[in-house]
Amino acid sequence: MSSSRRFAFPRSIVRVGLAALAFAALAPGDGLRAAGPGGGRPAANRTPPTFNLGGVAYTDVRAQFALIGYKAVYDAAGGSLHLRGSDGNEVVFKVGSREAKLNGLRLFLGEPVLVHKGAPVAATIDLERFVLPILRPARITRKPVRTIVLDAGHGGNDSGTRNQARKLNEKTFTLDVAKRLQTLLADGSWQVLMTRTDDRFVELADRAAFANKAKADLFISIHFNAVAAGSDVRGTETYVLTPQFQRSTSSAKTGPQDKVAYPGNRHDTRNAVLGYHMHRQLLAKLKSEDRGYKRARFAVLRLVDCPGVLVEAGYLSNDAEAAKIANADYRGDIVEALYAAIQAYDASVGVPPGP
Ligand SMILES: [Zn+2]
16 A cells, blocks of 8 residues: 555545544444543543553553453563463563554554553553453444445556566455455355455545445455565554544654544444454464554545454565465465454454354
């Protein structure tokens, strides 16, 4: 995905964003407590207190996880906090870092874990809107997945990223993966729609509008990444929308733009679960380098009013990885990973619980 297109911000989107801001103030969204810049949480008896550190609401990580029965091992000298649940889930936080590990996967928090009065603390919103929903999807109100929209990145005169030497275009591979995934999904009970089925240009806002008009329950945007040719950078990244009041993974600090709520933010907790399954399945299947599960405000993720994810399955700029991506069998693995992730997501927060 090229950054110029990814961050395109047409006037129509600004209007949608402002409307969403007003809406979000009324609708807390997808079933979990809302968290504002100052914490905004109700005073519940057993809830650990939050406190303001540099304008961000933080909470004691061990106290928070003790509430859900996790065992904590804090290595103060090494600056690491290991948490393990009876459900087998494992989280590792590192003091001073925005990077955490969840069941072995790299996960990027909005704010670094800090030490406050000798205890490791994390931003409340990182726990409530990112980490805890992944660990406890049963807390999220279930909603059946009926319609899935697959979004093949780029198309037409927008080729996306490229490998010049090998004459490979991102748009070709995103369409191939989307089409094959549609075929695979056709066996299920889902209605599967595509934002494009051939080599044509589709505006980012139109892709989201298409999904919203179809009342999609899931939006999967498929991409391949690139940096300068010849770079060693390779691997898989998964993105979901940055929650309101947080900075995106690529942002060094918080700014006024982080205060805006978008339609996609009504699905923060489901987004968290969806991205986790995508990242997990892609890495398990591809054995690619883990570039991290990240958050960004890409146009399609901002504007879709349903859980959405954007996967960057690999780097076309890396010759070795480009050769893999150009291989139909490898792309078949990507298709299977996305399929498995959709199934896992549906089983987790989609289908109603059995009798
Ligand atoms: Zn792309």
